[in-house]
Amino acid sequence: MRFLELAKRCLKETYRDPLSLGFLLGFPLVFMLLFGFAFSGETTPTYSLGVLDHDQSEISQAFVDEALATAFEITLYDDSSQALEDLKAGDLRAYITIPQGFGEQVYQNWQGEKENIALDITYDESDLIVKEQVISMIDAVTRSFARIEVPVTLNASPIHIESEITYIDFIAPGIIIFGLLILIPTSARMMVRDKEKGILARLLTTPTRPWEFISAYSLCLFAVGIVQIIIFIVIAYLMGLDIVGNAGLVFLVFALTALCSIGIGMIIASLSKSENQADPLSWLIAMPLAMLSGCWFSIDMMPSWLQSIAYAFPFSHSIEASRSILSRGTGFEAVTSDFLFLVIWTVIIFAAGILLFRRKMTI
Amino acid sequence: MSKLNSNTLAIQTFALTKRFDGLMAVDSINLEISRGELFSLLGPNGAGKTTTINILCCLLKPTSGTASIMGYDIMKEPFRVKELIGVAPQETTISEHLNSWENLSLIGRVHRIDSKELRKRSEELLETVGLLERAKDRVGKFSGGMKRRLNLIMALVPDPEILFLDEPTLGLDPQSRRAIWDYIAELKGKKTVLLTTHYLEEADVLSDRVGIIDEGKIVALGTPDELKKNISETNTMIISAENLSAEAIEGLRTSDRYAEIDNVSGKLRVWGKGLNFREVIDYLHFQDVTIYSAALEQPTLEDVFLQITGKELRE
Numbered sequence: 138m139r140f141l142e143l144a145k146r147c148l149k150e151t152y153r154d155p156l157s158l159g160f161l162l163g164f165p166l167v168f169m170l171l172f173g174f175a176f177s178g179e180t181t182p183t184y185s186l187g188v189l190d191h192d193q194s195e196i197s198q199a200f201v202d203e204a205l206a207t208a209f210e211i212t213l214y215d216d217s218s219q220a221l222e223d224l225k226a227g228d229l230r231a232y233i234t235i236p237q238g239f240g241e242q243v244y245q246n247w248q249g250e251k252e253n254i255a256l257d258i259t260y261d262e263s264d265l266i267v268k269e270q271v272i273s274m275i276d277a278v279t280r281s282f283a284r285i286e287v288p289v290t291l292n293a294s295p296i297h298i299e300s301e302i303t304y305i306d307f308i309a310p311g312i313i314i315f316g317l318l319i320l321i322p323t324s325a326r327m328m329v330r331d332k333e334k335g336i337l338a339r340l341l342t343t344p345t346r347p348w349e350f351i352s353a354y355s356l357c358l359f360a361v362g363i364v365q366i367i368i369f370i371v372i373a374y375l376m377g378l379d380i381v382g383n384a385g386l387v388f389l390v391f392a393l394t395a396l397c398s399i400g401i402g403m404i405i406a407s408l409s410k411s412e413n414q415a416d417p418l419s420w421l422i423a424m425p426l427a428m429l430s431g432c433w434f435s436i437d438m439m440p441s442w443l444q445s446i447a448y449a450f451p452f453s454h455s456i457e458a459s460r461s462i463l464s465r466g467t468g469f470e471a472v473t474s475d476f477l478f479l480v481i482w483t484v485i486i487f488a489a490g491i492l493l494f495r496r497k498m499t500i
Numbered sequence: 501m502s503k504l505n506s507n508t509l510a511i512q513t514f515a516l517t518k519r520f521d522g523l524m525a526v527d528s529i530n531l532e533i534s535r536g537e538l539f540s541l542l543g544p545n546g547a548g549k550t551t552t553i554n555i556l557c558c559l560l561k562p563t564s565g566t567a568s569i570m571g572y573d574i575m576k577e578p579f580r581v582k583e584l585i586g587v588a589p590q591e592t593t594i595s596e597h598l599n600s601w602e603n604l605s606l607i608g609r610v611h612r613i614d615s616k617e618l619r620k621r622s623e624e625l626l627e628t629v630g631l632l633e634r635a636k637d638r639v640g641k642f643s644g645g646m647k648r649r650l651n652l653i654m655a656l657v658p659d660p661e662i663l664f665l666d667e668p669t670l671g672l673d674p675q676s677r678r679a680i681w682d683y684i685a686e687l688k689g690k691k692t693v694l695l696t697t698h699y700l701e702e703a704d705v706l707s708d709r710v711g712i713i714d715e716g717k718i719v720a721l722g723t724p725d726e727l728k729k730n731i732s733e734t735n736t737m738i739i740s741a742e743n744l745s746a747e748a749i750e751g752l753r754t755s756d757r758y759a760e761i762d763n764v765s766g767k768l769r770v771w772g773k774g775l776n777f778r779e780v781i782d783y784l785h786f787q788d789v790t791i792y793s794a795a796l797e798q799p800t801l802e803d804v805f806l807q808i809t810g811k812e813l814r815e
Contacts, residue, residue, distance in 0.1 A: 150596075335591045336595065338554075339607075340610065342559060342582060344579050344610070
């Protein structure tokens with residue numbers, strides 16, 4: 138297979154060049170870390186915690202006043218529905234329910250008997266801070282209060298609150314798509330560099346067909362794109378992105394988006410004579426597309442005519458599809474039309490790429 | 501075109517023309533190059549040599565006219581043509597981050613040569629041009645001469661019927677140039693070679709036939725000896741002298757006699773048809789010029805070129 142040989146060369150040229158490798162991998166890394174830190178705010182965390190004390194014993198009151206109060210801002214509730222409402226409104230990070238018999242269980246522990254202790258915690262499942270920090274804080278506080286070695290059984294009951302999607306959940310899909318838009322200049326650069334150096338001309342004197350060139354470059358760039366997507370997702374996850382939906386499905390959306398970017402990059406490369414032409418041209422296309430597609434803010438704010446332009450490109454579709462899969466957990470049925478749009482776009486852009494290559498890729 | 505011609509001709513062009521925005525790069529060239537022939541296109545920079553090669557390699561579309569390679573039309577069956585040719589471009593085009601093996605194998609693989617055969621051929625080629633020991637090093641670290649040699653043998657990996665070598669020794673030191681000449685000389689008779697050069701010696705030493713190209717036109721065609729013989733009525737005298745005045749030089753010039761100071765050697769050069777040695781010497785004596793030496797010179801391709809185009813090859 139000719140295109141496999143060409144793709145192999147392309148990959149070798151990429152990973153053996155420390156500078157280009159550094160850019161291709163370092164860029165998404167730095168980029169995602171920066172955005173992650175910028176949007177994961179909250180520097181001095183004092184979490185507000187609701188408490189429903191069903192035990193009403195001296196021990197349970199001491200637990201609330203002396204143990205929990207040292208770590209949290211406590212609000213006492215009599216009624217769980219009121220607590221739930223405050224949780225939904227965002228006044229509470231979580232609330233715990235101290236069950237009846239809690240005091241007795243703790244007393245048993247103090248007497249040296251290994252008694253299990255259970256607490257119920259309710260929180261918003263998209264709130265990663267609760268998942269990672271608050272629960273472990275409650276666990277630690279309870280264990281030291283009850284003087285037990287065994288972990289406390291915390292009956293966590295996460296609830297899903299749609300209105301409470303955190304900022305990172307909202308921003309991450311857009312930032313990842315922006316990262317994938319950068320594949321436009323990357324692709325254009327890779328192809329136009331070979332053109333400028335005459336390597337393409339040399340290969341054009343061999344029986345290699347246009348589609349084989351396109352496939353080779355795409356394969357190589359797609360491999361780069363896949364690695365970038367993995368970096369993006371892993372860092373976003375570490376930064377607090379909540380992956381509610383199917384990770385494979387969202388990966389597919391990103392992969393199709395990468396292909397669209399590669400296609401656009403190839404068309405720019407076909408139209409440019411040198412890297413000096415291709416570079417500004419591809420940024421000139423990538424940046425407005427990022428803005429227009431809603432990488433940084435919701436496109437709902439834009440006038441409708443601008444929105445229709447945005448929807449003519451695949452990127453706003455990918456942002457919306459990935460956002461709804463990531464933070465609302467929607468399945469394939471809900472994003473079918475976005476998917477279809479991405480697939481059609483990919484097919485068209487590649488067909489155009491091959492046609493243009495045929496016409497323009499001579500010296 | 502007769503049946504015989506189509507069987508024996510490797511390259512044939514039919515009023516091949518290429519115009520770039522009003523500039524006539526190739527102007528109605530008709531060439532016939534036989535199989536196994538080593539043909540040189542000799543001309544200054546910008547004469548249209550590379551453009552001609554690029555058209556024959558199916559990289560550029562001619563504005564008008566066409567060409568056939570081993571009987572295949574370059575416009576109608578470019579991929580057939582591409583299977584038969586090997587090209588060493590003027591600019592060294594190699595993948596800098598690959599080693600020599602990988603560079604050779606890339607070209608071999610896209611020509612669908614199986615890996616065993618490819619390995620054998622690559623080894624032979626690397627051995628011949630003295631790169632075998634460094635074959636596993638990234639070519640980015642190579643010297644200019646080594647890169648040129650690799651650039652050349654990459655054209656030979658597919659074992660092509662026809663070889664296009666565009667300025668194969670451009671910018672090389674004399675030693676590397678000599679090594680490449682030796683190698684090209686070995687190919688003589690085995691392959692059809694179309695070579696472009698603006699080094700006269702290269703064309704003279706290597707070629708079966710030379711086409712002198714200027715401003716897109718073939719202005720002279722023949723074996724190096726034929727070309728030189730054609731102007732042999734023209735003699736050249738090289739005179740080393742003192743007290744040469746501009747008037748004395750001007751006085752030497754007649755309608756068919758030329759005289760000028762050679763920029764490189766500082767010697768006086770006089771040439772023309774039926775040049776009379778005695779007459780020139782007597783005239784210079786009469787002008788009070790002190791003559792140290794004077795000799796008749798054998799014509800070179802440079803003289804041919806100069807006479808035909810009125811230009812120096814090397815600016």
